[in-house]
Amino acid sequence: RQQVPELAQRAVHHVDAVGKHLLVHLEQWVVRVHLGMHGAWHHYAAHETWKRPQWQASVELYFAAQTFVCFNAQDVELLRPVQLRPSTIGHLGPDLLSPHCDMQQVMRRALAKPAATPLIDLLLDQHVSAGLGNVYKNEILFIHRHHPLTPRQALDTPALQALFVTGQRLMQQNLGGWRRTTTYDRRTGSLGPKVERLYVYGHRDCPVCTTRLCGEILGRHRRKTYWCPSCQPMPDETAC
Numbered sequence: 001r002q003q004v005p006e007l008a009q010r011a012v013h014h015v016d017a018v019g020k021h022l023l024v025h026l027e028q029w030v031v032r033v034h035l036g037m038h039g040a041w042h043h044y045a046a047h048e049t050w051k052r053p054q055w056q057a058s059v060e061l062y063f064a065a066q067t068f069v070c071f072n073a074q075d076v077e078l079l080r081p082v083q084l085r086p087s088t089i090g091h092l093g094p095d096l097l098s099p100h101c102d103m104q105q106v107m108r109r110a111l112a113k114p115a116a117t118p119l120i121d122l123l124l125d126q127h128v129s130a131g132l133g134n135v136y137k138n139e140i141l142f143i144h145r146h147h148p149l150t151p152r153q154a155l156d157t158p159a160l161q162a163l164f165v166t167g168q169r170l171m172q173q174n175l176g177g178w179r180r181t182t183t184y185d186r187r188t189g190s191l192g193p194k195v196e197r198l199y200v201y202g203h204r205d206c207p208v209c210t211t212r213l214c215g216e217i218l219g220r221h222r223r224k225t226y227w228c229p230s231c232q233p234m235p236d237e238t239a240c
């Protein structure tokens with residue numbers, strides 16, 4: 001634990017989300033926080049009791065009447081604004097949730113990856129596009145009926161772009177703070193508890209053909225991957 005006297009009395013100018021990084025811009029300093037798998041920001045009134053123990057706190061920002069605490073961040077870094085560009089941030093792909101997201105840039109980055117790159121690696125690669133996580137990866141590939149290990153070169157450019165456009169749409173329609181839903185647009189209202197929120201992630205059977213889903217740790221990122229062997233066959237292959 002350490003206090004950072006450089007940040008005392010400094011005003012927060014603005015806060016940016018770039019992919020999975022949160023950038024807190026203060027005068028002459030930027031705090032970069034990557035939440036990783038287990039990180040979470042909490043917002044408390046000045047004397048409110050925290051819901052997690054202080055030893056789990058990675059960043060504590062104290063203001064006159066409120067406190068922002070980030071617990072269990074994967075990565076925290078104090079930077080000068082000029083350092084942002086050459087850091088990891090500068091290499092991140094376009095943020096799919098940004099109103100200025102450049103889909104052509106996403107495609108240039110995707111097509112610059114080796115032709116044999118599996119689609120799961122491409123979707124999770126934050127240097128191609130920033131923001132997609134493992135649940136979305138699985139859901140996108142089911143929606144488009146691609147086997148997770150399909151090589152990038154098996155798709156033409158419009159088909160490849162469609163994956164990122166779907167990811168962008170799913171992320172946009174889940175900004176409301178509810179449990180992540182891919183099977184319908186939650187913004188238009190709840191369809192009731194009987195409707196599954198996700199197509200395949202964490203499920204046993206295919207929602208379309210009821211075939212038992214495959215579930216394996218796959219890809220460069222070693223993340224759990226679900227797919228239907230009959231709806232999402234590998235080109236020239238049907239086994240899990």
Ligand SMILES: [Zn+2]
Nearest residue numbers: 206209228231
């Ligand atoms: Zn199926």
